[in-house]
Amino acid sequence: MTTIAKVMAGFALLLSPVAHPVSAQAPEEKNAPVTVRDGIFTIAQAERGATVFAGACKGCHQPEQFIGAGFIDAWSGQTADAPFEVIRTKMPEDNPSSLKRSEYAAVLAYLFRLNGLPAGDTDLPNLLRKLKLIRIEVVPETEERP
Numbered sequence: 001m002t003t004i005a006k007v008m009a010g011f012a013l014l015l016s017p018v019a020h021p022v023s024a025q026a027p028e029e030k031n032a033p034v035t036v037r038d039g040i041f042t043i044a045q046a047e048r049g050a051t052v053f054a055g056a057c058k059g060c061h062q063p064e065q066f067i068g069a070g071f072i073d074a075w076s077g078q079t080a081d082a083p084f085e086v087i088r089t090k091m092p093e094d095n096p097s098s099l100k101r102s103e104y105a106a107v108l109a110y111l112f113r114l115n116g117l118p119a120g121d122t123d124l125p126n127l128l129r130k131l132k133l134i135r136i137e138v139v140p141e142t143e144e145r146p
């Protein structure tokens with residue numbers, strides 16, 4: 001390499017971090033923790049989940065049993081992939097894993113909504129690595145559930 005080429009190469013190296021602007025960072029590289037209270041599903045998705053629930057779950061479950069202690073409180077402290085995987089691999093009990101991943105995500109969104117969690121602009125994902133980034137953390141400090 002000529003001296004000038006070495007200098008140019010060094011210069012390119014020096015510049016390379018600029019080629020990766022902060023905005024290109026994947027969400028998982030952000031520091032802010034995401035919780036179920038940050039609007040991690042959409043209303044439309046939760047409504048699709050209600051339809052899935054009516055068709056695939058209601059034969060054995062009432063929605064009420066998934067409010068509070070029966071569901072969300074039990075998963076508090078874990079991440080959203082945990083209930084997703086339990087439901088996906090065990091339910092419907094008579095035909096586990098028979099729904100699409102997007103349908104399991106919709107059902108989970110529905111269950112979150114049943115628990116009074118806020119909707120947002122993006123659907124709840126159905127990939128475990130993305131669900132792992134969402135922490136289940138219930139009962140806002142300012143409110144108490146009966």
Ligand code: HEC
Binds near residue numbers: 060090107
């Ligand atoms: C054929 C009956 C049946 C259907 C249909 C069914 N379930 Fe269940 N489900 C059960 C039974 C029985 C249990 C308790 C035994 C167990 O935990 O495996 C249960 C347990 C659960 C639990 C608690 C699991 C745990 O380990 O904490 C969840 C959550 C759940 N069901 C969600 C669903 C959802 C969502 C659907 C629809 C996609 C569904 N179930 C469909 C029978 C059913």
